Amino acid sequence: MTTHLNVTTHSFTDCRAQATALAERVAERLRRGLAERGHAVLAVSGGSTPKDFFERLSHEQLDWARVQVTLVDERWVADTDERSNARLVKSRLLLHAAAAARFVPLYTGDASPEAGLAAADARIEALPLPFDAVVLGMGEDGHTASFFPGGDHLAEALDLDGTARVLPMHAPGAGEPRITLTLPTLLQTRALYLLVAGEKKRDLLADARLGLGAARDYPVRAVLAQPRVPVAVYWCP
Numbered sequence: 001m002t003t004h005l006n007v008t009t010h011s012f013t014d015c016r017a018q019a020t021a022l023a024e025r026v027a028e029r030l031r032r033g034l035a036e037r038g039h040a041v042l043a044v045s046g047g048s049t050p051k052d053f054f055e056r057l058s059h060e061q062l063d064w065a066r067v068q069v070t071l072v073d074e075r076w077v078a079d080t081d082e083r084s085n086a087r088l089v090k091s092r093l094l095l096h097a098a099a100a101a102r103f104v105p106l107y108t109g110d111a112s113p114e115a116g117l118a119a120a121d122a123r124i125e126a127l128p129l130p131f132d133a134v135v136l137g138m139g140e141d142g143h144t145a146s147f148f149p150g151g152d153h154l155a156e157a158l159d160l161d162g163t164a165r166v167l168p169m170h171a172p173g174a175g176e177p178r179i180t181l182t183l184p185t186l187l188q189t190r191a192l193y194l195l196v197a198g199e200k201k202r203d204l205l206a207d208a209r210l211g212l213g214a215a216r217d218y219p220v221r222a223v224l225a226q227p228r229v230p231v232a233v234y235w236c237p
């Protein structure tokens with residue numbers, strides 16, 4: 001385990017072990033929330049990396065009926081689309097013990113994230129924040145949540161003094177229009193995790209943390225550099 005500033009890195013030689021360790025840690029956070037407040041709230045990423053983590057977490061024994069699960073970001077596609085982050089959560093996480101959890105999607109069925117923004121925002125506003133845990137991922141372009149390089153609402157989304165909870169995002173590398181929780185919203189959490197796999201992402205993260213080269217401008221740097229919440233990176237090859 002290595003710690004640098006606000007970031008602690010847990011490195012694993014095997015990705016199943018990484019998924020298990022993070023699932024146990026997040027389940028512990030949810031149990032603590034349930035014991036202390038009677039409810040718990042979890043925000044997770046989509047993409048491909050969290051599949052094993054989701055499957056492992058879905059078997060954790062806790063009172064899932066009092067847990068609300070939402071997404072840190074969403075691709076603006078129906079939940080039947082294979083690109084949908086909601087589809088991933090439903091097919092990998094909301095199973096077994098976790099089938100009893102309440103899912104709060106960001107996609108509203110409106111024609112665009114702009115059209116669905118008020119409804120998505122109301123869903124997040126209704127959650128009893130802070131989150132018990134937020135699990136971020138990261139793309140090889142340095143994006144996290146839908147904080148994409150060149151994104152049209154990137155500066156607003158990363159503004160720690162901003163008041164928006166949720167924002168649309170359009171970016172050249174995003175594939176489709178997006179909706180994302182903003183950084184100040186994500187930082188309303190008792191625990192913040194960054195789940196990453198692969199040597200390319202490990203090197204990118206190291207550069208982003210030190211502010212080297214192109215990684216200086218990667219959006220994930222805003223998460224690593226913020227002073228509010230410690231970040232626990234879970235990495236496997």
Ligand SMILES: O=C1O[C@H](COP(=O)(O)O)[C@@H](O)[C@H](O)[C@H]1O
Nearest residue numbers: 045046047048049137138139145
């Ligand atoms: O588009 C997205 O990508 C990132 C990273 O995904 P991965 O496939 O490289 O694991 C993900 O964290 C984000 O939630 C998702 O919308």
